[in-house]
Amino acid sequence: MNQEKTTVLEHRVFQGDYRLLRVAAPIIGPQVKPGQFVHLRVPRLEQAVLRRPFSVFKADEEGLSILYATVGMGTEVLNSVESGEVIDLMGPLGTGFPTLGKDKTLPVLVAGGYGNAALYLQAKNLPIKGGAFFGGRTAQDILCVGEFEALGWDVRVTTDDGSLGTKGLVTAALDPWLAEQDLDAVELFSCGPNPMLKAVGDRALEKGFTAWLSMDRNMACGVGACLTCVIKRKTEAGWEWARCCKDGPVFNAEEILWED
Numbered sequence: 446m447n448q449e450k451t452t453v454l455e456h457r458v459f460q461g462d463y464r465l466l467r468v469a470a471p472i473i474g475p476q477v478k479p480g481q482f483v484h485l486r487v488p489r490l491e492q493a494v495l496r497r498p499f500s501v502f503k504a505d506e507e508g509l510s511i512l513y514a515t516v517g518m519g520t521e522v523l524n525s526v527e528s529g530e531v532i533d534l535m536g537p538l539g540t541g542f543p544t545l546g547k548d549k550t551l552p553v554l555v556a557g558g559y560g561n562a563a564l565y566l567q568a569k570n571l572p573i574k575g576g577a578f579f580g581g582r583t584a585q586d587i588l589c590v591g592e593f594e595a596l597g598w599d600v601r602v603t604t605d606d607g608s609l610g611t612k613g614l615v616t617a618a619l620d621p622w623l624a625e626q627d628l629d630a631v632e633l634f635s636c637g638p639n640p641m642l643k644a645v646g647d648r649a650l651e652k653g654f655t656a657w658l659s660m661d662r663n664m665a666c667g668v669g670a671c672l673t674c675v676i677k678r679k680t681e682a683g684w685e686w687a688r689c690c691k692d693g694p695v696f697n698a699e700e701i702l703w704e705d
Protein backbone atom coordinates (compact mmCIF):
# COMPACT_ATOMS: atom_id res chain seq x y z
CA MET A 446 0.00 0.00 0.00
CA ASN A 447 1.25 3.48 -0.90
CA GLN A 448 0.16 7.04 -0.36
CA GLU A 449 0.55 9.23 -3.42
CA LYS A 450 -0.24 12.84 -4.35
CA THR A 451 -1.93 12.41 -7.71
CA THR A 452 -2.79 15.04 -10.30
CA VAL A 453 -6.21 15.05 -11.94
CA LEU A 454 -5.89 14.40 -15.68
CA GLU A 455 -9.56 14.13 -16.59
CA HIS A 456 -12.84 14.63 -14.73
CA ARG A 457 -16.14 14.52 -16.60
CA VAL A 458 -19.66 13.19 -16.67
CA PHE A 459 -19.43 9.57 -17.80
CA GLN A 460 -23.11 8.62 -17.96
CA GLY A 461 -26.18 9.76 -16.02
CA ASP A 462 -25.15 10.41 -12.41
CA TYR A 463 -21.76 8.77 -12.88
CA ARG A 464 -18.51 10.69 -13.32
CA LEU A 465 -15.13 9.50 -14.50
CA LEU A 466 -12.08 10.73 -12.60
CA ARG A 467 -8.66 9.91 -14.00
CA VAL A 468 -5.46 10.77 -12.13
CA ALA A 469 -1.74 10.40 -12.79
CA ALA A 470 -0.62 7.77 -10.28
CA PRO A 471 2.70 6.29 -11.41
CA ILE A 472 3.28 4.58 -8.03
CA ILE A 473 -0.20 3.15 -7.30
CA GLY A 474 -1.44 2.63 -10.90
CA PRO A 475 0.95 -0.18 -11.93
CA GLN A 476 0.32 -2.13 -8.70
CA VAL A 477 -3.47 -2.37 -8.98
CA LYS A 478 -5.03 -5.83 -9.19
CA PRO A 479 -8.65 -6.44 -10.27
CA GLY A 480 -11.16 -5.65 -7.52
CA GLN A 481 -8.82 -3.51 -5.42
CA PHE A 482 -9.76 -0.02 -4.34
CA VAL A 483 -8.18 3.33 -3.51
CA HIS A 484 -8.93 5.48 -0.49
CA LEU A 485 -9.27 9.05 -1.63
CA ARG A 486 -9.03 12.24 0.41
CA VAL A 487 -11.53 14.65 -1.10
CA PRO A 488 -9.85 18.04 -1.60
CA ARG A 489 -11.48 21.02 0.14
CA LEU A 490 -13.73 18.78 2.25
CA GLU A 491 -12.88 20.47 5.52
CA GLN A 492 -15.94 19.29 7.49
CA ALA A 493 -15.03 15.62 7.11
CA VAL A 494 -11.48 14.38 7.26
CA LEU A 495 -12.26 10.78 6.40
CA ARG A 496 -11.21 9.37 3.06
CA ARG A 497 -13.72 7.74 0.69
CA PRO A 498 -13.18 4.29 -0.90
CA PHE A 499 -13.56 3.80 -4.69
CA SER A 500 -12.89 0.71 -6.79
CA VAL A 501 -10.29 1.12 -9.47
CA PHE A 502 -12.00 1.09 -12.87
CA LYS A 503 -8.90 1.14 -15.08
CA ALA A 504 -5.19 1.32 -14.27
CA ASP A 505 -1.89 1.35 -16.11
CA GLU A 506 1.71 2.46 -15.71
CA GLU A 507 0.77 6.13 -15.66
CA GLY A 508 -2.47 6.40 -13.84
CA LEU A 509 -5.82 5.08 -12.79
CA SER A 510 -9.48 6.01 -13.07
CA ILE A 511 -12.59 5.60 -10.97
CA LEU A 512 -16.28 5.85 -11.84
CA TYR A 513 -18.38 7.31 -9.06
CA ALA A 514 -21.93 8.39 -8.31
CA THR A 515 -22.76 11.39 -6.16
CA VAL A 516 -24.51 10.19 -3.01
CA GLY A 517 -23.48 12.56 -0.22
CA MET A 518 -21.21 15.31 1.02
CA GLY A 519 -17.89 13.79 -0.04
CA THR A 520 -18.86 12.88 -3.58
CA GLU A 521 -20.66 16.21 -4.00
CA VAL A 522 -17.45 18.11 -3.19
CA LEU A 523 -15.48 15.68 -5.36
CA ASN A 524 -17.69 16.81 -8.28
CA SER A 525 -16.05 20.23 -8.20
CA VAL A 526 -12.47 18.97 -8.53
CA GLU A 527 -10.80 20.22 -11.71
CA SER A 528 -8.02 18.97 -13.98
CA GLY A 529 -4.61 19.83 -12.56
CA GLU A 530 -5.76 19.66 -8.91
CA VAL A 531 -3.93 17.31 -6.56
CA ILE A 532 -5.71 14.42 -4.83
CA ASP A 533 -4.16 12.37 -2.07
CA LEU A 534 -4.68 8.63 -2.67
CA MET A 535 -3.92 5.55 -0.60
CA GLY A 536 -3.75 2.25 -2.41
CA PRO A 537 -4.06 -0.18 -3.88
CA LEU A 538 -6.11 -1.59 -0.99
CA GLY A 539 -7.99 -4.81 -0.33
CA THR A 540 -7.68 -8.35 -1.55
CA GLY A 541 -9.26 -8.03 -5.00
CA PHE A 542 -10.74 -10.87 -7.04
CA PRO A 543 -8.91 -14.19 -7.42
CA THR A 544 -8.31 -15.63 -10.84
CA LEU A 545 -10.28 -18.72 -11.96
CA GLY A 546 -9.99 -21.58 -9.45
CA LYS A 547 -10.19 -24.45 -11.93
CA ASP A 548 -9.25 -24.98 -15.56
CA LYS A 549 -12.14 -24.79 -17.95
CA THR A 550 -14.35 -22.94 -15.48
CA LEU A 551 -16.82 -20.54 -17.09
CA PRO A 552 -16.57 -17.13 -15.38
CA VAL A 553 -19.72 -15.12 -14.84
CA LEU A 554 -19.90 -11.47 -13.81
CA VAL A 555 -22.88 -10.03 -11.94
CA ALA A 556 -22.91 -6.29 -11.31
CA GLY A 557 -25.11 -3.40 -10.32
CA GLY A 558 -24.26 0.32 -10.29
CA TYR A 559 -20.57 1.00 -9.78
CA GLY A 560 -20.03 -2.79 -9.67
CA ASN A 561 -19.52 -2.67 -13.44
CA ALA A 562 -16.50 -0.43 -12.89
CA ALA A 563 -15.18 -2.63 -10.07
CA LEU A 564 -15.35 -5.69 -12.35
CA TYR A 565 -13.81 -4.18 -15.47
CA LEU A 566 -10.16 -5.11 -14.73
CA GLN A 567 -11.25 -8.62 -13.74
CA ALA A 568 -13.21 -8.88 -17.00
CA LYS A 569 -10.12 -7.82 -18.90
CA ASN A 570 -7.70 -10.16 -17.09
CA LEU A 571 -9.70 -13.40 -16.94
CA PRO A 572 -8.44 -15.81 -19.60
CA ILE A 573 -11.96 -16.98 -20.52
CA LYS A 574 -14.87 -14.61 -21.18
CA GLY A 575 -18.31 -15.90 -20.15
CA GLY A 576 -21.61 -14.23 -19.28
CA ALA A 577 -21.93 -10.76 -17.76
CA PHE A 578 -25.20 -9.78 -16.05
CA PHE A 579 -25.72 -6.09 -15.35
CA GLY A 580 -28.69 -4.76 -13.40
CA GLY A 581 -29.80 -1.21 -12.66
CA ARG A 582 -32.79 0.94 -11.88
CA THR A 583 -32.87 2.51 -15.35
CA ALA A 584 -30.80 2.45 -18.56
CA GLN A 585 -28.72 5.31 -17.09
CA ASP A 586 -27.38 2.95 -14.38
CA ILE A 587 -26.02 0.37 -16.83
CA LEU A 588 -22.38 1.24 -17.42
CA CYS A 589 -19.80 0.18 -20.01
CA VAL A 590 -21.80 -2.51 -21.85
CA GLY A 591 -19.88 -1.85 -25.08
CA GLU A 592 -16.53 -2.10 -23.29
CA PHE A 593 -17.34 -5.51 -21.80
CA GLU A 594 -18.68 -6.75 -25.14
CA ALA A 595 -15.49 -5.56 -26.84
CA LEU A 596 -13.54 -7.76 -24.39
CA GLY A 597 -15.62 -10.76 -25.49
CA TRP A 598 -18.23 -10.98 -22.72
CA ASP A 599 -21.81 -12.02 -23.46
CA VAL A 600 -23.63 -9.14 -21.71
CA ARG A 601 -27.26 -9.43 -20.49
CA VAL A 602 -28.95 -6.35 -19.05
CA THR A 603 -31.91 -5.91 -16.71
CA THR A 604 -33.50 -2.70 -15.50
CA ASP A 605 -36.17 -2.20 -12.83
CA ASP A 606 -38.23 0.01 -15.19
CA GLY A 607 -37.59 -1.98 -18.38
CA SER A 608 -35.87 1.00 -20.08
CA LEU A 609 -33.05 -1.34 -21.19
CA GLY A 610 -32.87 -5.12 -21.48
CA THR A 611 -35.18 -7.41 -19.52
CA LYS A 612 -37.50 -5.73 -17.01
CA GLY A 613 -36.76 -6.82 -13.44
CA LEU A 614 -33.88 -7.56 -11.11
CA VAL A 615 -30.60 -8.97 -12.37
CA THR A 616 -31.65 -12.40 -11.08
CA ALA A 617 -34.48 -12.38 -13.66
CA ALA A 618 -31.82 -12.88 -16.34
CA LEU A 619 -29.31 -14.81 -14.24
CA ASP A 620 -31.62 -17.58 -12.97
CA PRO A 621 -32.79 -18.98 -16.34
CA TRP A 622 -29.20 -18.83 -17.62
CA LEU A 623 -27.84 -20.69 -14.56
CA ALA A 624 -30.54 -23.33 -15.00
CA GLU A 625 -28.93 -24.31 -18.32
CA GLN A 626 -25.32 -24.52 -17.03
CA ASP A 627 -23.17 -27.23 -15.52
CA LEU A 628 -22.89 -25.45 -12.17
CA ASP A 629 -19.70 -27.32 -11.17
CA ALA A 630 -18.01 -25.45 -13.99
CA VAL A 631 -19.32 -21.97 -13.16
CA GLU A 632 -17.42 -19.39 -11.09
CA LEU A 633 -19.10 -16.12 -10.34
CA PHE A 634 -17.66 -12.64 -9.56
CA SER A 635 -20.00 -9.99 -8.26
CA CYS A 636 -20.04 -6.37 -7.08
CA GLY A 637 -23.02 -4.13 -6.43
CA PRO A 638 -25.66 -3.30 -3.83
CA ASN A 639 -25.82 -5.59 -0.80
CA PRO A 640 -29.28 -7.10 -1.59
CA MET A 641 -27.94 -8.14 -5.01
CA LEU A 642 -24.81 -9.65 -3.45
CA LYS A 643 -26.92 -11.58 -0.98
CA ALA A 644 -29.17 -12.89 -3.76
CA VAL A 645 -26.10 -14.08 -5.67
CA GLY A 646 -24.54 -15.58 -2.51
CA ASP A 647 -27.78 -17.43 -1.65
CA ARG A 648 -27.84 -19.01 -5.12
CA ALA A 649 -24.19 -20.05 -4.84
CA LEU A 650 -24.82 -21.83 -1.53
CA GLU A 651 -28.08 -23.39 -2.68
CA LYS A 652 -26.80 -24.61 -6.07
CA GLY A 653 -23.18 -25.35 -5.09
CA PHE A 654 -21.20 -23.07 -7.40
CA THR A 655 -18.37 -20.76 -6.34
CA ALA A 656 -19.13 -17.05 -6.02
CA TRP A 657 -16.82 -14.19 -5.06
CA LEU A 658 -18.61 -11.14 -3.65
CA SER A 659 -17.08 -7.67 -3.30
CA MET A 660 -18.72 -6.30 -0.14
CA ASP A 661 -19.63 -2.64 0.21
CA ARG A 662 -19.27 -1.21 3.72
CA ASN A 663 -18.67 2.32 4.97
CA MET A 664 -14.96 2.66 5.67
CA ALA A 665 -13.01 5.03 7.89
CA CYS A 666 -9.32 4.05 7.97
CA GLY A 667 -9.25 1.67 4.97
CA VAL A 668 -6.28 -0.24 6.37
CA GLY A 669 -7.71 -2.57 8.99
CA ALA A 670 -7.29 -0.45 12.13
CA CYS A 671 -10.70 1.00 13.06
CA LEU A 672 -13.18 -1.91 12.55
CA THR A 673 -15.79 0.37 10.92
CA CYS A 674 -16.15 -1.99 7.98
CA VAL A 675 -16.58 -5.40 9.65
CA ILE A 676 -18.85 -8.22 8.53
CA LYS A 677 -19.44 -11.61 10.15
CA ARG A 678 -17.32 -14.39 8.65
CA LYS A 679 -18.20 -18.02 9.34
CA THR A 680 -15.72 -20.15 11.28
CA GLU A 681 -15.88 -23.76 12.48
CA ALA A 682 -16.79 -22.52 15.94
CA GLY A 683 -19.39 -19.99 14.73
CA TRP A 684 -18.27 -16.65 13.36
CA GLU A 685 -15.61 -13.94 13.66
CA TRP A 686 -15.38 -10.31 12.55
CA ALA A 687 -13.68 -9.77 9.18
CA ARG A 688 -12.59 -6.34 7.91
CA CYS A 689 -13.85 -5.53 4.41
CA CYS A 690 -10.97 -3.12 3.81
CA LYS A 691 -8.16 -5.55 4.62
CA ASP A 692 -9.56 -9.12 4.72
CA GLY A 693 -11.83 -8.19 1.76
CA PRO A 694 -13.63 -6.50 0.15
CA VAL A 695 -13.84 -9.74 -1.88
CA PHE A 696 -15.06 -12.79 0.05
CA ASN A 697 -16.16 -16.26 -0.99
CA ALA A 698 -19.96 -16.39 -0.62
CA GLU A 699 -19.47 -19.44 1.64
CA GLU A 700 -17.67 -17.32 4.22
CA ILE A 701 -20.29 -14.62 4.72
CA LEU A 702 -22.78 -14.72 7.56
CA TRP A 703 -25.51 -12.31 6.43
CA GLU A 704 -27.40 -10.32 9.04
CA ASP A 705 -31.01 -9.21 8.55
Ligand SMILES: Cc1cc2nc3c(=O)[nH]c(=O)nc-3n(C[C@H](O)[C@H](O)[C@H](O)COP(=O)(O)OP(=O)(O)OC[C@H]3O[C@@H](n4cnc5c(N)ncnc54)[C@H](O)[C@@H]3O)c2cc1C
Nearest residue numbers: 497498499500512513514516517518519520559661662663
Ligand atom coordinates in the same frame (compact mmCIF):
# COMPACT_ATOMS: atom_id res chain seq x y z
C1 LIG B 1 -14.55 -1.10 -1.49
C2 LIG B 1 -15.51 -0.03 -1.96
C3 LIG B 1 -15.46 0.37 -3.27
C4 LIG B 1 -16.32 1.39 -3.72
N1 LIG B 1 -16.24 1.75 -5.02
C5 LIG B 1 -17.07 2.71 -5.50
C6 LIG B 1 -17.02 3.10 -6.87
O1 LIG B 1 -16.21 2.58 -7.65
N2 LIG B 1 -17.89 4.05 -7.29
C7 LIG B 1 -18.82 4.61 -6.43
O2 LIG B 1 -19.62 5.45 -6.87
N3 LIG B 1 -18.89 4.27 -5.13
C8 LIG B 1 -18.03 3.34 -4.64
N4 LIG B 1 -18.09 2.99 -3.32
C9 LIG B 1 -19.03 3.71 -2.44
C10 LIG B 1 -18.42 5.06 -2.06
O3 LIG B 1 -17.30 4.85 -1.22
C11 LIG B 1 -19.46 5.91 -1.33
O4 LIG B 1 -20.51 6.22 -2.23
C12 LIG B 1 -18.84 7.21 -0.82
O5 LIG B 1 -17.90 6.94 0.17
C13 LIG B 1 -19.92 8.11 -0.28
O6 LIG B 1 -19.28 9.28 0.24
P1 LIG B 1 -20.10 10.63 0.47
O7 LIG B 1 -19.31 11.48 1.42
O8 LIG B 1 -20.52 11.23 -0.81
O9 LIG B 1 -21.41 10.13 1.14
P2 LIG B 1 -21.74 10.13 2.71
O10 LIG B 1 -22.14 11.52 3.11
O11 LIG B 1 -20.67 9.44 3.47
O12 LIG B 1 -23.00 9.23 2.65
C14 LIG B 1 -24.14 9.57 1.85
C15 LIG B 1 -25.01 8.37 1.72
O13 LIG B 1 -24.29 7.30 1.11
C16 LIG B 1 -24.24 6.20 1.98
N5 LIG B 1 -22.92 5.62 1.88
C17 LIG B 1 -21.75 6.11 2.36
N6 LIG B 1 -20.73 5.27 2.10
C18 LIG B 1 -21.30 4.22 1.47
C19 LIG B 1 -20.80 3.01 0.97
N7 LIG B 1 -19.54 2.61 1.09
N8 LIG B 1 -21.68 2.19 0.36
C20 LIG B 1 -22.97 2.49 0.26
N9 LIG B 1 -23.49 3.62 0.71
C21 LIG B 1 -22.68 4.45 1.32
C22 LIG B 1 -24.51 6.73 3.36
O14 LIG B 1 -25.09 5.72 4.18
C23 LIG B 1 -25.47 7.84 3.07
O15 LIG B 1 -26.77 7.37 2.88
C24 LIG B 1 -17.25 1.98 -2.84
C25 LIG B 1 -17.30 1.56 -1.51
C26 LIG B 1 -16.45 0.57 -1.08
C27 LIG B 1 -16.52 0.11 0.35
Ligand code: FES
Nearest residue numbers: 667669671672690
Ligand atom coordinates in the same frame (compact mmCIF):
# COMPACT_ATOMS: atom_id res chain seq x y z
S1 FES C 1 -12.13 0.78 7.48
FE1 FES C 1 -10.97 0.70 9.30
S2 FES C 1 -10.82 -1.45 9.65
FE2 FES C 1 -11.77 -1.29 7.72
